[in-house]
Each structure stands twice: as structure tokens, then as C-alpha cells.
Amino acid sequence: MTNLEYLKDIIEKISIRDDGEEIKALRSEASKIEKILKGAFKGGDLTIKPGGSLAKGTMIKESYDLDLICYFGREDESAGKTLKEIYDSVKKALETDYFVNPKKSALRIESKQRVYFHVDVVPGRFVDGDSDDVFLYQEAGDKDYLKTNLSKHIDHVKSRGKNMTDIIKLLKFWRERNGLQSAKTFILELLTIEILKGKDLSRIDNCLDYFLREVSESIQNYKIEDPANPTGNDLSELFNDSVKNLMSSSAKNSLYIIGQQGWQGVFGEIESTTDDEKLASIQKIQSQNPGPRPWLRK
Amino acid sequence: MSSTCWHIQNPELFSILKKLLADNYNGLHLFIENNTVYIRGNLVIKNTEGKELGSFEIEIEVPANYPEGVPIVRETAGKLAKIANRHFNGDENDSACLFVPEARFKYYPKNSSIVDFIEGPVKSFFLWQIDYDLNGGKSSIGGMSHGLLGKVEFYREELDTRDTQVILKFIKYLISRKIKKHWSCYCGSGKELRFCHLEELLYLREKISKKDADKTYRELILSKKQLQILKDN
Numbered sequence: 295m296t297n298l299e300y301l302k303d304i305i306e307k308i309s310i311r312d313d314g315e316e317i318k319a320l321r322s323e324a325s326k327i328e329k330i331l332k333g334a335f336k337g338g339d340l341t342i343k344p345g346g347s348l349a350k351g352t353m354i355k356e357s358y359d360l361d362l363i364c365y366f367g368r369e370d371e372s373a374g375k376t377l378k379e380i381y382d383s384v385k386k387a388l389e390t391d392y393f394v395n396p397k398k399s400a401l402r403i404e405s406k407q408r409v410y411f412h413v414d415v416v417p418g419r420f421v422d423g424d425s426d427d428v429f430l431y432q433e434a435g436d437k438d439y440l441k442t443n444l445s446k447h448i449d450h451v452k453s454r455g456k457n458m459t460d461i462i463k464l465l466k467f468w469r470e471r472n473g474l475q476s477a478k479t480f481i482l483e484l485l486t487i488e489i490l491k492g493k494d495l496s497r498i499d500n501c502l503d504y505f506l507r508e509v510s511e512s513i514q515n516y517k518i519e520d521p522a523n524p525t526g527n528d529l530s531e532l533f534n535d536s537v538k539n540l541m542s543s544s545a546k547n548s549l550y551i552i553g554q555q556g557w558q559g560v561f562g563e564i565e566s567t568t569d570d571e572k573l574a575s576i577q578k579i580q581s582q583n584p585g586p587r588p589w590l591r592k
Numbered sequence: 593m594s595s596t597c598w599h600i601q602n603p604e605l606f607s608i609l610k611k612l613l614a615d616n617y618n619g620l621h622l623f624i625e626n627n628t629v630y631i632r633g634n635l636v637i638k639n640t641e642g643k644e645l646g647s648f649e650i651e652i653e654v655p656a657n658y659p660e661g662v663p664i665v666r667e668t669a670g671k672l673a674k675i676a677n678r679h680f681n682g683d684e685n686d687s688a689c690l691f692v693p694e695a696r697f698k699y700y701p702k703n704s705s706i707v708d709f710i711e712g713p714v715k716s717f718f719l720w721q722i723d724y725d726l727n728g729g730k731s732s733i734g735g736m737s738h739g740l741l742g743k744v745e746f747y748r749e750e751l752d753t754r755d756t757q758v759i760l761k762f763i764k765y766l767i768s769r770k771i772k773k774h775w776s777c778y779c780g781s782g783k784e785l786r787f788c789h790l791e792e793l794l795y796l797r798e799k800i801s802k803k804d805a806d807k808t809y810r811e812l813i814l815s816k817k818q819l820q821i822l823k824d825n
Contacts, residue, residue, distance in 0.1 A: 356647075357669070410671050473619035473633020475649060475668075540621055547618055567643050569726050575639030576723045580733055582640065585716025586691035586699040588679035592739030 297499040300557055303564045305460045305498075308354045308467050320348065320360045323411055327388070327403070331364055331415075334387035339367030345416065345444045347479065350451040352462045356470045359412040361400070363444055365428050366419045377419060377431035377439050384417040399430040399440060418442075427522075436528075443522035450521040451483055457495035462486055464502060467561065472544040481533050484518040485509075499557070506552075510545035513538045597627040598658055605659070612707050619647075620710075629654040632668070635710070637718050646722045648672075652714070654706075662700060665690060665714055672721055679717070679735055690717050692736055692746040694808065697799035743808045750796065755780065760812055766797055766805040 295303075310316050328342045346361030347353040364384055366373055373383040385401050388394050392403040400414040421427040426445040432438050451459065465486055469477055489508045490501050508516070520527035551559040567575070599606035606629070613620050619634035631652040637645045649669035655661030665688040672678055674686035681687050690713040691699050699713050724731040736742035747759045761778040765771060765785075777788035785793065 357649075404670065410673065412670060470649075471619060471634055471636075471647070473617075473621055473649070475633070544618070551618070562644055567639070567645060571643075572639075572645050572722060573726050573732070575641075575643070575645060576719060576726075576733070578640055579719065585719070586695055586713050587733060587735045588689055588717055588720055589692045589736040589742045590676055590679050590689045590738035591681045591683075592676075 297557055298497065300564070301464060301498050301502070301561075302460075304467070304557075304561045305463055307564060307566070308356060308463060310353045310355055310358060316355065316358060317348070317353075319411065320344075320358075320413070323413055324360060324362055326391075327362060327413065327415060330391060331384065331387055335366075335372040335383075338372035339370040341365045341367075341420075345448070346414075347466075349444070349448050350462075350483075351456075351459045352451065352466065352479075352483070354463050354466050354470075356467055359414060361414050361416060363416045363418065366417075368420050368422055370419075373417070377429055380417050380419060381431040381433075384415060388415065396433060398434050399432050435531075441523050441526050442520070446522040447480075450487065454487060455495065457498060457501075458487065458490070461490065461495065461498055461501050461505075464498070464561070465505065468548065471560070471562070472548070474540060474544055477537050477541055478532055481518065481529065481537070484520075484529075485513075485516060485533070488516055488518055503549075503552075506545040506549050509541050510549060511542075513542045513545075597624070597629065598656055599624065599629050609654070609658075609706055612705055616707050617710070620650075620652075628656075629658070631663075631706070635714065635718065637715055637722060646718070648718050648721070650714070650718075652706075652710075659704075659706075660702065662690075662696065663706075663709060665717065667718075667721075676738060677729070678721060678724060688717050690714070692743050693804040694743060694746050694800050696801065696804075701799075740808070740811050744812075747808075751779075753779070756812075760809070762793070763805050763809045763812070765793055766800060767802050767809055771797070 324342075324344060331342060332338075332340060342362065342364050343349075344360060345363045347358065348360055366380060373380040381396075381401075385394050385396060388401060388403055391406065393406060395402040395404065397414065399418075400416045403413050403415060405411060416430065418428040418430040421429060421441065425443070427441060427443045430440045430442055432440050451462065462483055465482055466479065469475070469482060486505060489505050493501055493504060495501055518529055518533055519525075520529060548560050599609075609629075610622055613622060613631060617633070617635070619636065620631050621633050623630045623632055631650075631654065633650070634647055635650045636647045639645055648667055648671070651666045651668045653664040653666070655663055664685065666686060667674075667680075667688065672680070674680040674682075676682065679689045681689050699716075700709050704712075720731055720733050720735065723733050736745055744756065744759060747762065748754055751758065751762055753759065758778055758780055761780075765775070765778055771785070771790075771793065773786035773790060774784050777783050777785050777790075778793070779789055781788050
């Protein structure tokens with residue numbers, strides 16, 4: 295099997311199919327949220343739709359969240375006059391049904407039944423009636439609002455084609471396996487596009503190799519900017535030296551592993567272990583080397 | 593607690609920790625925030641043949657009294673519900689409850705390295721979580737009961753008895769400042785300790801933390817109701 299064939303199999307393994315259970319569950323939760331918000335802001339001029347990796351086609355099984363945008367029309371005051379009021383009203387509307395954890399601009403909602411899913415609801419207001427530009431409230435940062443544009447973000451990724459979205463999926467998988475959660479998806483996407491600018495994307499293996507080399511040796515030379523707001527959205531806090539150093543050392547380490555074991559050393563086996571195999575393995579571990587059984591302080 | 597973090601007071605120890613992590617785990621990294629050292633990242637659980645069984649996003653808070661204290665472990669992706677059945681303490685940090693305090697000497701003895709901790713109690717905890725999910729919310733490995741009963745179970749297993757009076761006497765001997773060999777054995781045989789379980793007692797007195805044993809003893813004698821609960825279980 296060639297490197298390219300192996301990586302394509304890994305993409306297949308980590309991708310979430312459009313008709314997959316994960317997407318169905320997220321869409322069902324999204325409908326529930328939409329109903330709650332439309333009920334709370336009756337008659338409001340609301341646009342509610344998925345953003346993030348679901349919209350960009352870069353979602354992976356290893357780590358998938360749903361970003362659900364909830365934008366109000368420019369003149370709509372059903373949720374409040376200011377961005378802060380909108381943010382707080384949306385939070386309040388969701389709190390009856392969910393645990394709501396406020397993030398910088400989004401509201402992370404979690405199930406009260408303790409079922410795992412992560413949905414980030416992003417409240418905002420359209421700048422005007424002519425464009426997709428929106429203002430988001432910011433809880434932290436040097437200013438309390440941020441101008442952004444979801445369509446531009448989606449287009450920035452999707453317009454590069456399927457090879458690019460596949461490469462981003464692989465790099466998100468690389469991030470997860472290397473514990474680089476501090477490198478946010480938005481940053482990873484922008485950096486990938488920047489580093490691979492002008493490259494032949496059909497050779498995914500070469501692109502990945504080039505990306506890792508650039509990150510390991512020259513990440514400090516790369517500047518990234520928000521395509522929806524190049525001058526107004528300062529990404530230096532998200533793409534800081536700590537993130538760069540961590541990515542650089544992990545890339546160096548991955549290149550070493552690839553040199554020793556091939557790509558499999560970085561991305562693992564193509565075939566997943568079945569549940570029965572896992573259970574048999576657990577029994578074997580327990581019989582050979584039983585560890586502590588967990589307790590609870592109470 | 594000192595205002596200076598241990599990693600500044602003891603840079604050598606910190607660099608050993610850093611090297612151990614780098615040498616053993618691609619996915620785990622060190623962070624220092626608010627004078628506290630954290631290990632964060634991805635922990636892969638593998639079987640004996642090296643095949644992957646699962647992976648978890650975790651955080652290990654290295655205590656200020658490292659390497660003396662037990663690090664605090666958390667699952668940070670939110671994929672595991674932080675419920676009592678999964679052995680997550682209901683504290684504000686949703687920390688994982690890895691083992692009964694008295695059992696520390698078996699699974700994370702003093703002078704162990706952070707790798708011993710991760711390879712032992714941490715991986716066991718997350719293996720348990722995989723087992724729990726595969727069995728539809730009921731682990732085949734089994735967990736210790738929650739609270740005091742779990743601690744009593746530990747003593748039951750160590751002493752191979754279900755007699756709470758024996759356990760109480762044993763713990764009393766554990767926490768006594770001195771042991772007299774002519775004392776009657778805790779096992780209830782009527783023999784003097786020196787002719788019965790003295791060796792076992794001395795071994796466990798050395799291994800089990802007096803502080804932990806004392807806490808359990810106080811909880812046990814706190815109320816007769818507690819003892820009744822234990823009898824019923």
C-alpha cells in the first residue's frame with residue numbers, strides 16, 4: 295500500500311458520513327435548539343443554521359462539535375438592543391433545557407441528561423441587510439464585539455476543493471492524537487491553507503509532509519488572518535508562541551516517527567478494533583495485570 | 593502553600609518530569625498556569641498487543657507537593673458524563689476517583705514516577721470507562737463502592753474478612769502510635785499478635801497512610817448507623 299492509499303483509507307475511517315448517526319444526532323439536537331429559540335423570540339427575524347466543520351465538510355469522528363449560528367436581523371430587537379443583550383437573552387432561552395457554558399462569543403450547551411454532545415450556539419446580529427457580515431458579542435478581549443462573516447469562512451475552506459478538506463481532516467486528526475487541543479480548528483484551517491498555498495493538493499502525502507516540515511522549522515514565519523475581517527480580528531492570541539512551539543515540537547516528533555515507522559506511526563491502523571476484540575483485550579489485561587478499581591469520595 | 597510553584601523551587605525535578613513525558617507520550621504536554629503544573633493532551637489506551645482501544649482528552653493537575661501528593665485527573669473533552677456511576681467525584685472539577693486512598697501503596701507508591709502513575713491508575717481508570725461503555729453502562733471489571741463502604745471493601749479484601757469488628761480493630765492497630773506484641777490479634781483468634789498476624793500488620797502499617805486510615809476509622813466509629821449499613825452490605 296502506498297502512502298497516498300494509506301492516508302486515503304485513514305480519511306475514510308475518520309470522516310463522518312452525511313447520513314451517519316453522529317450527523318443525525320447533531321441535526322436532531324439542532325432542530326430542538328432552533329425550536330426553542332424560535333419559540334423564545336417569536337416573530338423575530340432569526341437565521342439559525344450550522345456553521346463550523348459541519349458546514350465546511352471537515353468534521354471528523356475523533357472530535358466533532360456543532361456550531362449553530364443564531365443571527366438576528368439588523369432591525370430585530372426581539373432578543374435585545376445590544377449585542378450583550380442578545381447574547382444574554384439567547385443564553386437565558388437555552389438554560390431551561392440545557393446546561394449553558396458561556397464562551398468568548400459562543401454559548402456551549404450541554405445535555406442536562408448527561409448525554410454527550412457539544413453544541414456551540416453563536417448569537418449575533420447582521421451588520422446590514424445587504425451582506426452576510428455579522429457582529430458577535432465578545433465576553434473577553436480588547437473590545438466587546440467582533441465583526442465576522444460565516445459565508446466567507448466556509449468559502450475560504452470549501453473553495454479549495456475536496457483535497458483541501460481531506461487534508462484538514464487529517465490534520466485535525468493529527469492534532470487530536472498529539473494532544474494539541476490548544477491549536478483551535480479555525481487557526482489550524484487558516485494555517486493549513488496558508489502553508490499549502492500554490493501546492494499540488496492531489497498528493498495529500500506530500501502536502502502533509504510539507505506542512506509538518508514547515509510547522510517544525512518555520513512556523514514563526516507564518517502570519518494568518520481572519521478572511522472575514524483581516525484587520526479587525528486579531529488572531530495573535532489564538533496563534534501565540536505557546537501554540538506555535540507546541541505545534542512545532544509535535545510536528546518535529548511526527549516527522550521522526552514517520553521516518554522510523556511510516557505514516558502508520560502517526561495515524562495508527564486503518565482497521566478499528568471491534569467491540570468484541572476490545573472486551574477480550576480488557577479481560578486479558580485484567581487477568582494479567584489488574585489495576586485499581588475506581589472509587590468515589592462521595 | 594508556598595507562593596512559588598515547586599517547578600521553580602525544584603527545576604531538576606521539573607526537567608525530569610518534562611523528559612519523562614516527552615520520552616513516553618507524544619500526546620501529553622506540560623503547561624504552567626497560575627503557579628500550577630498541568631499535563632494535558634491525548635491519552636491512548638492500548639491492549640497488550642499495542643492495538644488501540646480508545647483515546648481520551650485528559651488533564652493531570654500535578655500537586656504542589658509533587659511527587660508526594662497524588663495528582664488530580666480529569667477528562668476534558670466532555671465525552672464522559674461526569675456521574676457517580678463513572679466514578680467522577682461530584683466536585684467542581686469533576687475529578688476522576690482513581691482508587692481508595694488506602695490502596696495508594698499498591699498502585700502509586702511513594703517515589704513512583706509520573707509514568708508509573710499514568711501507566712497504572714490513570715490508564716486503568718480509562719480502560720474501566722471503555723469497559724463501562726462496551727457493556728452498556730455496567731463495567732465487567734467492577735468498581736469499588738462509593739464512600740466509606742468502598743474503603744471497607746478495601747480492608748475486606750486485604751484482610752480477607754467481612755467482619756467489620758475485625759476491620760475496626762485492625763485499623764485501630766494501624767493508627768496506634770506503638771504496637772505491643774502481646775496484644776490480642778485483630779483477627780479474633782484470641783492469640784497474641786506475635787503468634788498470629790503481627791507480620792501482616794507491620795507490613796501494612798508501613799504501607800498504608802496513617803492519615804487515611806485514621807480518617808476511615810473516625811468515619812467508621814462516627815455512628816452506629818454507619819456500621820449497620822456496612823453489615824447490610
